[in-house]
Amino acid sequence: MKKYWSFCLFFAIAVAGICFQTYGQNNFWTLKGKVLESGKIPLEFVNVYVNNTSIGTTTKVDGSFTLEVPKTLQKVEVVVSFIGYKTLKKILSPVEMSKPLVFILESTNLLNEVKVTAKRDKNWRKKWRIFKDGLLGESIFTSDCEILNPEVVSLEYNKDKNVVATASEPIFIQNNALGYKIMFQMDSFVSDGNLTFFAGGKFFEELKPKDERQKNRWKKYRVRAYHNSFRNFLVMLSQNKLEESGFEIFQEDKVKQIYYGRTTVSKELKDSVLFKSSAKAICSYDSLRNTYILYSKRPLLVFLTNHFTPVPIFADYPYKFSQIVLSHGNIEFSPNGWVTKPNGMILRDYWGSEGFSNLLPDDYTGENIIDYNDTPENLVNTLRPENEKKYWFVNGKISGDNGLPIEGVKVFINNSETGTLTNNEGRFTLKIPNTIQQLELVSTAPKFYTAKEILNAGENNGLVEITLKPDNVSIADENTKESSKQWKMFQKALLGDPNDLLGKTQFPESCVILNPEVVHFAYSDNKNLLATANKPLVIDNNALGYKITYQLNKFEHNFKEALISGDKFFEKLTPTDEKQELLWKKNQLKIYQESLRYFLQSLSQKKLKENGFAVFKMIKILDRYDASVTVKSQLADSSLIACTDTELCKFDPETNRFYLHSDYPLLVFLTNRTEAVRLTFKDYPYKRSQIVLPNYYLEFTADGTITNYKNAEMRDFWGNEGLSGSLPNDFVLNENNIDKLSFDAVEQLEVKSIKIDSTNKFLTNGIQFNRKPIEIAEEKSGTKLLLDYNIKINQNDTDYTIYDLLRKIPGLIVRGNPVDGGYFIGFSGAQSFKGGSLPAAFSIDNYFTDDPQIINSLLGTLNVRDVESIGAIKYGNGAFYGARGGNGVIVITTKK
Structure with a gap:
């Protein structure tokens, strides 16, 4: 079980005062006074300030001081501090603010007691x-x-x-x-x-x-710190504006230290673990004292719905959240969000991490109001510094293992057309758009092994030094010819097969591999075809106008499909005439409009329907399709649930990122692509893809560039891509002089909303900031599931190992790992390598986990004689566990 650890913070906040209605024309109180030492001698340069604010001054030669205090403060705590003297504090009411103040400081021996040591323990x-x-x-x-x-x-x-x-x-x-x-x-x-x-x-x-730039940056960062703060939550609570400000509040049955598995808010509501709340139900106003009271006998759970968390605990609420524990049932606060009576309140999780780095003075007024319903561009302009750089740079030097610089090395960002060559000093510079926050830098040169570096924006201000190792492997005998069958199989798998009706639009007939001699073939132990290349392949794509340098990392073909990985660099070809240039643009447009990137861009713009996409949530991953069913019938029995771009996509202005979010696998139809597709729904004969999100979300920028996959899996259409139909990740569509392709329209089905039943159940010195976040444990569930396979253990099976028994399940791969001594256990999928690329989850006596390390540890201690039965859920019913069961679930029941 993974544990998430951070420090806890218990923070006693001094009384800052409560607001009241002003009665005079002047908006400020003028506090005047003197600071004297015990002999009534005036003290100069003494610090005098209002606690927790930016209101302060120092005394003059005669010990006098003057402070201007806003009349919005009915009570203030004045602090007088001077080195060598004891600090004095005094709380003043409005009556006392109009009277002259005198502070008499007493000396302290603290300085004499300080020991200076040269050596720390x-x-x-x-x-x-x-x-x-x-x-x-x-x-x-x-x-x-x-x-x-x-x-x-x-x-x-x-x-x-x-x-x-x-x-x-x-x-x-x-x-x-x-x-x-x-x-x-x-x-x-x-x-x-x-x-x-x-x-x-x-x-x-x-x-x-x-x-001016730094001034604007401070202003914007203060706005950000304020709008994410507990103080702003209290202000919005008092104004009954929680929802529009990005806060959603629930009551909990008890304080949560650990959540068992990534549960959902809807499940917690159904089980009466959470209770939907509102501002009016937990907040009241005392008009006599102009103060608000937040009250609840239950802990409160507050979601910041405008901000995603990288480790979501709630599948349907993947947002940052905080717990509020009211130790004495209530706190008091002013209309400005200043806590005037904390009553030992404890803040946990997100707000439990607040400290001086996020702290603003109590007299900060929140210069701007953020409207989270505004456009993403305006939100970013509000929260981001003005004139922020649109690019970052990678500067590097490439040398051999002898330390000498290497000239002419091709350095590029993987899967892009951004690249360059090193100069005679081995140096290079790349200009990277800010939309790319993480990249894989690839360096390749003849007679050297390819080198890769993962770089992050903001972490590579210095010189990136790369050392290339020489490749001493001799080139194979030119007279050795691989069979035509092997080469055709390799070429079709690498470039793409236009006859594959599930695949993307591809142009293999227009592609030429210029150096086929670098490819070598062999066979694996299980008779699969393997291919390696001792140099990058160079491929001309005369249909899209690119020259591709492709470093083949892996190629394995089982004579049904291939598992391929590699690094790509795109260079633009020069068209022979205007006609060829126009043809390239039209082909690029067609490829782009059916790409995952275009789908994500349409999602961010809320133009899915307009741009030809229909999206459904699936109760289970579709490993096989039944051509006899329809989308309409699947919607009727809730096997599919139609959803909109607003439901699926969320924008976080802090990170300037969009998030595709779903707790179920997604089925995406390209409704502008009317090409016939086998094994699909009768009423939706379109190209389609499945998107599986094990971590519930996919992070991307406004132009559709994915910045964080988090193990997301693309299946079917987007999971089947050849080089002949590939565009660089930094491709920019130029639609000038292009007649857009016309596609057949399709009738859109009405959205079927999901209603969550909820109930409201409410009850009625210092704040604790608990920085330790909730831990995620694995969920135990007693629910019985319908198994796809079930093996009853008999006496003869007790001589087998647990791994031998698992191998009896059809389609299950159980493969040992000699490196760590563990095992990979996953379903191969129907005619697919990809299905076995991710491990299955396990439920052992209702203890559910998808962590491979925990699985191996549990299986290693399991005695076969204690096992009663072994079952399997292949994809389908695994959706009971959410996306975590999407790769299948092995269910083991013991006699205990």
């Missing part, structure tokens, strides 16, 4: 990491935060082995992402590395931006 680094992580928190801004004076912090272990921190002076924290320098007068800090408590006064000083 051996555990100092560990203690400092615990202190720093606990103080700064965990956010996208943490890396831009710095503790400026770590030397003032002393770290020790107490008797419980907790880290205790003290500071001889205020701690200064500079947040270069939000543009603040924070003075933190720390009163206490205790942490065990998992649970942290700290308290103290905070004063925010705005940094001076170096230019």
Whole structure:
């Protein structure tokens, strides 16, 4: 079971005040006073500030100070701090704000007690990491935060082995992402590395931006920090605007430390584990004190529906979320979202990670309101810095293992037309669009092995140094000729077969492999045809106008279909005349309009129907098609569920990414492609594909470029691609002077909505920020399933191993791995290599898991004599487990 671990944060927030209605023309209180030492001598340069705000000043020569405090604050906590003196705090009511203030500071011996040591103990680094992580928190801004004076912090272990921190002076924290320098007068800090408590006064000083661009960046990042914050949630709660602001709230039956398996919110609602809630049901307003009360005897679960999480626990709600535990049943807060009476509230998960890196002063007013219903372009402009770079660069140098630079090396981004050659110093530069955040850099040259590097945007500012190893393998004898049958089989599989009615539009007859002599054939132990190439293949595609450099990584053919992988670089050919150029453009348009990338682009633009796509959720993966059924009948019995682009696609302005999301496999029809397709539905004779999302989502950019596959599998149409029908990933469609192809229209079926039954069941010093996220465990289910295969274990079977018994299941591959000693166990699929590429899940006595390591561990300890039966669910009923059962489920029942 995978465990997700992070630090917990217990954060005591000092009272910041509550809002009230102003009665005067002036919108500010003017606080005036003096700071004296015990002998009534004025003190100069003393820090005087309103706690947790950016309102502050220093005293003058006569010890006097003046503060302008907004009248929206009915109570404020004034902090007076000076090195060598004890810090004073005073809470002021409106009546006291109009009176002169006098603070008398007493000296302290703290400075005399500080011991300076030249050598830190051996555990100092560990203690400092615990202190720093606990103080700064965990956010996208943490890396831009710095503790400026770590030397003032002393770290020790107490008797419980907790880290205790003290500071001889205020701690200064500079947040270069939000543009603040924070003075933190720390009163206490205790942490065990998992649970942290700290308290103290905070004063925010705005940094001076170096230019207009940095000023805009700070402004936009503050907006982002505010709109994702717990404070903004409270503001939207008080205004009853949770849904439009991207918050959805549920009550839980109890606090969750662990979720068993990736469950769904709909299942939790059905089982009365979750209860749908609303702002009115848990929030009330006290008009006398102008304060709000959030109350619930149950823990609250809040989803941030505008932001995806890379590790979704809820299949139908793959969003970031937080738990709110109201230790005493309620908290009080102001209309501005300032918590005035925390009552020991605990924040877990997303908000449990908030710290100084994400902290804004209490007088921050939220400069802009984000409308998440706005267009993606406007959302990104709101949240992203102005004039942000549209490109990033990869600079590198390629040398041989002797250290000498290699000239003329072809360096390119895999599956694209972005590439270059190294100069006489072995150097190269590539300009990468920001839409590509991760890439595979391929370097290839004659007489050298191909090298690959995975690069991420923002992590490669330095020189990328690549070393190529010489290829000393001799070229095969030119007189050795492989049979015509082998070559035809290889060529058809690599370039594509236009006779395959499930395949993409392809032009193998217009493709020429210019160097066939680099390909060599052999046979595997199970008589499959293998092909290798000691150099990249060079292929001219005269139908699309590209020259392709293809580095073959793997080729295996079972005489029914092939498993192929390789790296591609596309170079544009020069057309002989305008007629050929137009032909290339028309062919490119046809290929592009039936591509997965065009589907995703249409999805992001909410133009699926307009661009010729119809999408259905499938209760099970279709390993085989029954040509006698119809889509209409499948919709009637809920085997298929029609869905819209709005249901399937979500945009996250923080990451500037779109997310295709589904907890079930998807069936996509290309309704503009009326070519006959065998084994399909009678009323939908179109090309179609299946999309299987084991992790429930696929991340992509607005132009359809996939940025995170997360093991997504494309089957049928999009899973069957030859090089002759391939376009580079960075292909840009130029529609000038092109007559768009006309396709037959198709009647669209009405969307069948899924209704979730839910019920409302409600009951009526310091905040704890628990940064440890909910762990994911494996789900146990007592539900009985209909098995496709079932093997009853008898006495004669007890001499077999568990793996021998598993091999009795038809279509199941059980293959040992000599590297780690484990086993791959998966279904081969009907006439398919791809079906066996992903392992099956296991349910052992209703303990469900799809983790291969856990499966191997459990099987290794299982005694065959204890096994009562072994069953299998091949794809179909495996959808009971959601997408995790999409590769089939092995069900083992023991006698225990």
